[in-house]
Amino acid sequence: MQQTAKQKIIVLDRDGVINEDSDAFIKSPDEWHPVPGSIEAIAKLKQAGWLVAVATNQSGVRRGYYDRATLSAMHQKLQALLGAQGAKIDWINFSPYVGGDNTPCRKPSTGMLTAIENRFALSLQGAPMVGDTLADMRVALAKGLNPYLVRTGKGERTLETQDALLEEIPVYDNLLAAVEAILK
Template structure:
């Protein structure tokens, strides 16, 4: 049996616009240009995609699980309209002061993915817009990819800080990451 090809994506700032005020409703969830199409291109090339997201707005009481479900329903609906899909969403509902093991930069959500899919995450690409996204993934064995959207935009034209894992690959956006991944895959066959 061939192991599945998996990409782990951060949500806010990677797939959709980020907000310092949190994304609290479907109306506030707006995809970044080309991001949904990028996920669809991954899917069409045989890649499975999952989302890993800190959602401390739940723990802060800014929105309810029903609101989060509605946000994700919108994401799934818009992805389906362009021929894409996210297989699963893993999220941490805790605030930073709860010191849980699932809030990125801890690797708990990645461990859940490994358990759910029965996979070793070694070399599975993790794509995010912040160091904590990548640190969490690398702790589980993932290959780090930074996108220069969302919080990552501050690194456009600048060297990455020491907070980033070694060998972090940098891409303009999710679409550029997909271009690079599919090109690398083509060269390996």
Template sequence: MGWLSGKSRWLRGTDMALIILDRDGVINQDSDDYVKSLAEWIPIPGSIEAIAKLSQAGYSIAIATNQSGLGRGYFQQSDLDAMHQRLVALVEAAGGSIDHIAYCPHAPDDGCACRKPASGLIDTIEQALGVSAKGSYMVGDSLRDLQAGVSKGSLPVLVRTGKGERTLAKGDSLLDQAQVYDSLEAFSTALLAKECC
């Protein structure tokens, strides 16, 4: 399901430079008990500023997040909306913007096509922004994030925040393809330095 779409920015002629982010563990602190309320939604230091800087540099920012706590009844739609409104407001206050938020509300056994590692959320982002995710960056803290991105031709980026260290410990072969950074902030700093120089 899509929550928000905004005006797209374009970079390098007609090619959109797209970055797709997982939410929990990448942008905000994760919890094994689910992030269930606005009070529990706590940004990881530097993540909001990182999104703003990437946005300012011309990247379109989309979020693809599994939110099965909604389907499990752990929180309500209004709670999820409040978290996303806070996220958007913080990024805008930092001088950036988010182009689209796509989320899957389903529980794992619902058999949906949107829950990562399925590609449905990225399909939604492509449709909302009118672009292909091929060649974009998919930034996540779990294998399912990277699997969803790679299935659409995105470049996998793993951050060590959230479940990132646990993911690295699994030693999956997909990790051989991934760029690994300490945080979203570290990824954005490295990417923008590469773009500049």
């Protein structure tokens, strides 16, 4: 399984990258608001022929803050906004678990990325992954992706950690800026 010039894929985190994040969790479609430029960024990727996959930790399901139907409604809102731009997310993969569940599908474990590879029958090796947390950066590196950090969401807090891991990772203001750099 490897990426070909014909089929490029990108993996995006959701909260803080595509939509505004909240320490109190995004619990309903009414609370789900795109980060400025994120819908345009995904539309640009689709226009350039990319597959767009999302890998998102959604522990609010396990915590009882919202159910899977509500999570699905949030994703339908995202797809509707993209549809108005003639675009779509090709696949959204989520982990409903909390960190203490010790599951292989919750970032920074690589299970969601392996599932994306299996879903599209291709390798994510060398593909870009855009996120706003150390967990996003760690899982990208663990699976051989090229990580990109955005300042939106928890990105500024992530930078404040001054973790040595971040020294070689490119940082962009938001998803649109990251996508424009990737597409150059």
